[in-house]
Amino acid sequence: MTSKSQSTVWIKSPMAIFAENAEEGIVVQDEKILELVARGQKPKNQIDEVYDAGDSVLLPGLINTHHHFYQTLTRAYPEALNKELFPWLKSLYKVWANIQPEMIAVSTELALSELLLSGCTTASDHHYLFPSQLENAIDIQVDEAKKLGIRVVLTRGSMSLGEDDGGLPPQSVVQTKEQILSDSERLITTYHDSSQGSMTQIALAPCSPFSVTTDLMIETAELAEQYNVRLHTHLAETIDEENFCLEKFGLRTVDYLESVGWLSNRTWLAHGIHFNKEEIQKLGQAGVGICHCPTSNMMLASGICHSLELEDAGSTIGLGVDGSASNDGSNMIAELRQAMYLQRLRYGASKITHQKAYNWATKGSAALLGRSDIGEIAVGKQADLALFKLDEMRFSGSHDSLAALLLCGAQKADRVMIAGNWKVVDGRIIDQDASELMSRHSNAAKLLRQLSSV
Numbered sequence: 001m002t003s004k005s006q007s008t009v010w011i012k013s014p015m016a017i018f019a020e021n022a023e024e025g026i027v028v029q030d031e032k033i034l035e036l037v038a039r040g041q042k043p044k045n046q047i048d049e050v051y052d053a054g055d056s057v058l059l060p061g062l063i064n065t066h067h068h069f070y071q072t073l074t075r076a077y078p079e080a081l082n083k084e085l086f087p088w089l090k091s092l093y094k095v096w097a098n099i100q101p102e103m104i105a106v107s108t109e110l111a112l113s114e115l116l117l118s119g120c121t122t123a124s125d126h127h128y129l130f131p132s133q134l135e136n137a138i139d140i141q142v143d144e145a146k147k148l149g150i151r152v153v154l155t156r157g158s159m160s161l162g163e164d165d166g167g168l169p170p171q172s173v174v175q176t177k178e179q180i181l182s183d184s185e186r187l188i189t190t191y192h193d194s195s196q197g198s199m200t201q202i203a204l205a206p207c208s209p210f211s212v213t214t215d216l217m218i219e220t221a222e223l224a225e226q227y228n229v230r231l232h233t234h235l236a237e238t239i240d241e242e243n244f245c246l247e248k249f250g251l252r253t254v255d256y257l258e259s260v261g262w263l264s265n266r267t268w269l270a271h272g273i274h275f276n277k278e279e280i281q282k283l284g285q286a287g288v289g290i291c292h293c294p295t296s297n298m299m300l301a302s303g304i305c306h307s308l309e310l311e312d313a314g315s316t317i318g319l320g321v322d323g324s325a326s327n328d329g330s331n332m333i334a335e336l337r338q339a340m341y342l343q344r345l346r347y348g349a350s351k352i353t354h355q356k357a358y359n360w361a362t363k364g365s366a367a368l369l370g371r372s373d374i375g376e377i378a379v380g381k382q383a384d385l386a387l388f389k390l391d392e393m394r395f396s397g398s399h400d401s402l403a404a405l406l407l408c409g410a411q412k413a414d415r416v417m418i419a420g421n422w423k424v425v426d427g428r429i430i431d432q433d434a435s436e437l438m439s440r441h442s443n444a445a446k447l448l449r450q451l452s453s454v
């Protein structure tokens with residue numbers, strides 16, 4: 001370890017870089033970025049190693065702020081096809097209730113691997129299923145993320161409002177408020193690391209207005225404040241949800257959010273589609289962040305997020321691939337392309353540039369997770385990087401390399417670095433047997449289907 005300490009790598013002269021004044025690349029020392037090298041310059045620091053990035057586009061590591069890893073087991077699930085959110089959820093809850101601990105392990109490993117290979121260096125997961133056999137689901141996820149060496153913000157999700165009490169999920173997948181709060185506290189005190197460069201963080205994430213009780217929302221916000229952790233939930237994804245809130249609480253979604261003490265800059269919301277003008281102002285003034293999930297929103301025909309109005313009002317926009325039953329892939333670089341194109345339908349081509357999509361997936365996403373140490377290629381930030389080669393037919397004939405990644409539809413990173421360590425080299429995760437992982441994962445998915453059709 002001593003010999004590695006203080007070693008420097010110059011990632012030299014990329015063909016393009018998403019950073020200012022770094023045309024000749026960057027110098028990484030241990031886990032951080034030490035220096036940016038401007039056009040025509042050489043590094044000022046002593047260099048131990050040079051990586052020639054002349055055939056690569058260099059981006060800050062992409063940050064995914066909403067996912068449900070376990071859903072990789074129910075991709076393109078026959079009974080859930082061609083449905084909108086509520087009927088889609090109802091088709092799947094009873095399947096998900098049969099998930100076993102080893103299925104959480106393999107689905108987490110697969111989803112995180114997919115994300116890594118697409119240039120993602122920090123991933124958040126929203127796990128809200130805790131039937132009796134899955135009480136340690138988040139503990140399992142922590143282990144899997146550590147094995148891969150990817151940075152994670154694992155959110156302790158929850159469901160406490162079952163069908164018997166007017167909620168959407170079946171009783172078999174809901175827990176009591178007491179169980180949820182005590183486990184949330186256990187996970188924070190066991191795993192949450194708030195330090196700069198942290199690899200593992202915990203946030204609290206009751207699932208949605210239609211699956212948790214009002215008391216749980218209120219007390220979760222109090223717990224988050226007590227431990228200074230982030231708050232996350234799904235909100236305003238569909239009109240069905242808005243109608244549910246009006247019927248059950250007599251409130252629209254944002255009024256409900258305010259009534260339970262969640263209108264704060266500690267909160268980031270998945271989707272955030274169906275807001276009126278006043279609600280957008282309210283969210284912006286409170287600094288609530290929004291995770292835009294374009295593919296999922298198109299797949300479930302939920303609607304289009306008002307990203308620019310939300311930004312103008314003061315909210316930060318980040319990106320998420322969402323769960324793999326409503327995407328159905330976990331490809332972060334592909335999601336930027338989807339975000340750029342879906343948002344162009346609302347705002348026109350000139351307002352939604354490729355730079356804007358890169359910003360959402362890096363700086364924007366980092367802010368949603370409350371992180372100032374990642375999301376940017378700048379001196380002192382963590383050395384989380386994604387390098388893409390334009391060596392496939394899809395890129396042939398392209399001129400602006402940074403634009404080409406999104407316009408030509410990049411699918412995979414060539415190299416990925418997290419905290420100064422290469423995790424992906426030549427398009428493969430170091431030390432991973434991808435075929436063996438896919439075989440374990442697809443067997444788990446088949447077993448889940450068998451268990452669910454009994």
Ligand SMILES: [Zn+2]
Pocket residue numbers: 066067068126234270322323
């Ligand atoms: Zn979701």
